[in-house]
């Protein structure tokens with residue numbers, strides 16, 4: 001009996017290490033049974049460097065290799081052409097089981113091709129250029145200005161936290177319409193406390209990260225639902241998003257129930273909140289470490305404020321578009337901090353790459369290695385916004401630039417994120433500021449700021465009185 005168990009166990013371990021496929025797998029190791037290579041993969045690393053895990057394996061196996069992470073079989077690729085091909089040919093997002101749980105099984109972003117297309121179109125209606133132009137600039141400008149002034153009064157502010165507040169309040173308004181300030185604050189506060197350990201094994205048992213995330217998910221969904229139902233009962237006006245949804249329902253198109261809509265908003269807030277604030281804080285850190293970039297930004301934002309004929313009017317779309325150097329800084333920051341996979345898919349059919357087969361059903365993680373290719377970017381490890389001088393700043397995707405992914409799941413919030421980052425930088429440069437020396441930016445798949453992301457304002461903080469908008 002014992003020998004039978006031992007044989008079965010060895011057989012199982014053998015199968016774990018040598019998964020069955022229809023062809024030859026890319027080289028690599030599946031690591032320990034179940035755990036795979038998860039712990040090595042998740043070691044924090046400097047944001048401007050690829051993790052040692054990746055560097056070592058690329059040297060050992062080449063640009064495409066296999067592994068096992070969070071209980072799933074995975075292929076990691078540093079080959080941009082393959083990444084873009086996989087991004088175009090496959091539709092299912094390559095999220096781990098823990099993230100699938102966090103998003104929810106009925107999530108329209110994941111459920112089917114059709115539901116995905118529907119919510120994507122809806123999102124683009126909310127966050128497309130036209131909409132940003134008409135309304136969002138004003139909302140973000142007002143929020144950024146208000147929070148910046150509050151920070152100045154306190155002598156400091158945390159960039160990531162402040163950006164998260166701005167983002168949630170701005171999106172909440174867009175989705176729900178005007179909100180009581182208290183309700184808006186409560187929503188923003190809840191999001192800030194949302195657990196950040198997205199990448200986990202999927203066991204939902206007390207004490208685990210997934211358990212904490214699922215509890216937070218339940219609380220968030222409940223809060224959003226209560227807000228929506230209260231607003232609906234009192235006949236208050238909703239934001240654009242719910243107007244579209246309720247309009248669709250009244251038109252007889254059963255595309256989305258209120259429950260679906262709430263889950264969609266939740267997902268949307270979740271992704272937005274996990275990306276832009278961290279990227280902005282990392283950008284501010286890069287700026288503060290590069291005095292020449294600081295000076296050039298100072299010049300650009302002084303010019304914008306001096307050029308205003310009516311000081312009472314907030315920032316305009318045209319002024320945003322004239323922030324050429326700021327946009328170069330943002331593009332460069334997104335290039336150099338893209339040291340995590342930006343294309344995530346589950347392959348829906350076997351895919352042949354040279355002699356190797358990427359099997360159907362595996363998670364595919366495509367890294368933006370091209371961002372560090374010296375043939376594409378001179379001195380690629382240097383933070384040099386000037387390299388973008390002759391580039392099209394409106395572009396969020398090219399053959400050698402994929403910070404927002406590619407294919408059918410290309411980020412829908414890219415323009416909105418860039419707008420928010422630029423407006424925040426604009427208001428920051430109305431004051432004399434410095435980032436705390438101890439600030440460090442790490443990655444553990446997601447961006448991490450173990451010492452916070454505080455900027456402090458000097459005593460004579462206004463750069464020039466004439467630079468201040470009248471409030």
Ligand code: HEM
Nearest residue numbers: 272275276279342343344404405406409410411412413417
């Ligand atoms: C600097 C900030 C941001 C970065 C770097 C970023 C990056 C990405 C990446 C890499 C993807 C995956 C693409 C793929 O797998 O091919 C993605 C998808 C997505 N992003 Fe962003 N993102 C940012 C901001 C935002 C914001 C602000 C929102 C929402 C307001 C947003 C909403 C989404 C959504 C909904 C998806 C999934 C799209 C789909 O499945 O069709 N993102 N983003």
